[in-house]
Amino acid sequence: MAASTPIPPTIYLGTFVHSKSLSELEICDQGAIGVDSAGVIKFVERDVVRVEDVKAKHWEWKDAEVVRVEDGFFFPGFIDTHTHASQHANTGLFGKTTLLSWLSTYTFPMEASLESLTKALTIYTNFVSRTLSHGTTTCAYYGTIHRFSTNLLADICLERGQRALVGRVCMDTDLSPEYYRDTSVESAIEESAASIDYIRSIDPEGAIVRPIITPRFAPSCSASCLAALGALAQETAAHIQTHISENKPEIELVASLFPASTSYADVYDTAGLLTPRTILAHAVHLTPAEVQLVAARGAKISHCPASNTALTSGCAPVRDLLNAGIAVGLGTDVSGGFSPSILEECRQAIWVSRFVAMASSDAAKLSTEEALYLATRGGAAVVGLESKVGGFDVGMEFDAQMVRLGSVSEGGDQKGEFEAGPVDVFGFETTDEKVQKWVYSGDDRNTVAVWVRGRLVHRTGRYVK
Known part of the structure; x- marks a missing residue:
């Protein structure tokens, strides 16, 4: 219907x-x-x-x-606070890679191919159907750098009736291959703004689909691009989604690329991207100071345990994040994650919390009840729908x-x-x-x-x- x-x-x-x-x-x-x-x-x-x-x-x-x-x-209904619709066809193909090599080996070629609307229609339609079949009623989706195929994803979600935040991915540095990146900061902003306008035109009240500004992550965006996206977020009052502190080599790369910043979180804060409408995926290795900063800005976190294990990124200390007053939800992070099921992420979140507990204390453990909360009311708070859904x-x-x-x-x-x-x-x-x-x-x-x-x-x- x-x-x-x-x-x-x-x-x-x-x-x-x-x-x-x-x-x-x-x-x-x-x-x-x-x-x-x-x-x-x-x-x-x-x-x-x-x-x-x-x-x-x-x-x-x-x-x-x-x-x-x-x-x-x-x-x-379950709420998936972080996933890549554009990577669905690669689900399970992470091999023996870690994050950065996985991006170049599997992810960028697949995403680049979705400039074809025919291929995008097939993959996106299948993924929306798949997530719905697992009880996911709301999803925060990454598209690709292609405006028209990203808009197509929003069309599909609206037609199928699945709540969605749909974002056109931005990246303008040579971390991304030449065949798959924004040609300039101006182009990234122009295309993102056009996608925001389109999504709001098909659902003016945002009852089902809403746009979300999507810098891929700090290493893939120049400082000027991040700042321009921060300005666009303020101008449009749109949500923001990106990645943070997924693994240690990534954090070291960010430090080398942004030497004037005190931390990974500070990179986003300086650009105006750390707001109450921001969804930060992973947050595996945040420092105590970064946790305080994220909490102070009211930003939210998407915990993606299956992906973090698959790519050997680490175990996010969810209890510490919750104790800091940060809203936390669950994300499948397909195709770093191997399943479109938030129920599977509940299990994985419980297991990861036990791994954290083995190195710290039993206080780190998440109960079944807590995992289900993250999958529903917690996720609703992350995507800004806590007054509408989750219970x-x-x-x-x-x-x-x-x-x-x-x-x-x-x-x-x-x-x-x-x-x-x-x-x-x-x-x-x-x-x-x-x-x-x-x-x-x-x-x-x-x-x-x-x-x-x-x-x-x-x-x-x-x-x-």
């Missing part, structure tokens, strides 16, 4: 799970959520079984459609996924339609335990339907109203 298609008022009935706080999940085993034709949650009822009782209390909803979940639960609160918009789990019969086989499902439920589990099993064993086969602003944007054959 396209984003512009009207929707009927709907009552969602069954079990609901969402993050109440960083450390606490709220589980409602028998509840109802009323979503109006604008996709806004108008009421939340707990301890109800019969839809007739809900309609009797909310008489104006007597003709509302009803969607029930069985053998599972409703969960907020099932009255007044928020209904971005959700229906999660269904299989059950094991007495003989040991899975029953019914979920024979291919990866999660085994034996009947003794509480809802909390089912959620735990889903986090550690689940995948897109369990996500049978996805809604954005109350619109059904993905479903499988296992979805039954």
Whole structure:
């Protein structure tokens, strides 16, 4: 269903799970959520079984459609705060490389090829469909330096109804190959401004798609380019996304390229790129002073654990970032990351926190509840949507996924339609335990339907109203 298609008022009935706080999940085993034709949650009822009782209390909803979940639960849509749609075709092809060699070997050639709108259409359409199938309702996307294919990505997101921040990548130094870079600072700004204008023209209110200014990272941009992008961000009030302190050789390179700056974070701050609308990916090796600076500027961080492990970049100390008051979300960072699934990133974030704990203290460990918070409410704060999505609160918009789990019969086989499902439920589990099993064993086969602003944007054959 396209984003512009009207929707009927709907009552969602069954079990609901969402993050109440960083450390606490709220589980409602028998509840109802009323979503109006604008996709806004108008009421939340707990301890109800019969839809007739809900309609009797909310008489104006007597003709509302009803969607029930069985053998599972409703969960907020995932928010991917950092990924490269242009690298999707390379997923899994990081070989034995580290960051800088991986860029030249795999990434730049693939991104350069997306000047072809035909190829871009194929890759971007597939990636948006893939992320939706994993329950991702909002995504911060990097495109390429090509304005028209980046605009095409925004078109696809709007048509499919997936919330997205879509950015044209900027890079003007010889770190990037001659065949794939901006020809000048002026060209980078002109093309970026044109892309911002286009994205705002197709969705003036930014209800589904919004532009985001995207300097690739400090080494790929001259100081003058960074400063010009900072000025563009101030002029347009657009969001900003870039990378920071992903690995140690990169940090050393930044220090050599920007000798007047005191740190990697200071490079961005000097350029006016460290703002409350800034998303910084990775932040693996920030110094204490940089953490304080990022916190003071209100910038946000996207934690990409799978990518950081795949490229041997390091283990981000997420607990320290959270303790500093920084909003943190999760990012798949395809194709440095190997999966488009934020559920997979939940697992990876938990594992990485344990690696950090082995070298420090148990306080560094992230719980399952905390990982799910980063995947939803934390991510919402990172992309500036904390008042709209991330939970099932009255007044928020209904971005959700229906999660269904299989059950094991007495003989040991899975029953019914979920024979291919990866999660085994034996009947003794509480809802909390089912959620735990889903986090550690689940995948897109369990996500049978996805809604954005109350619109059904993905479903499988296992979805039954």
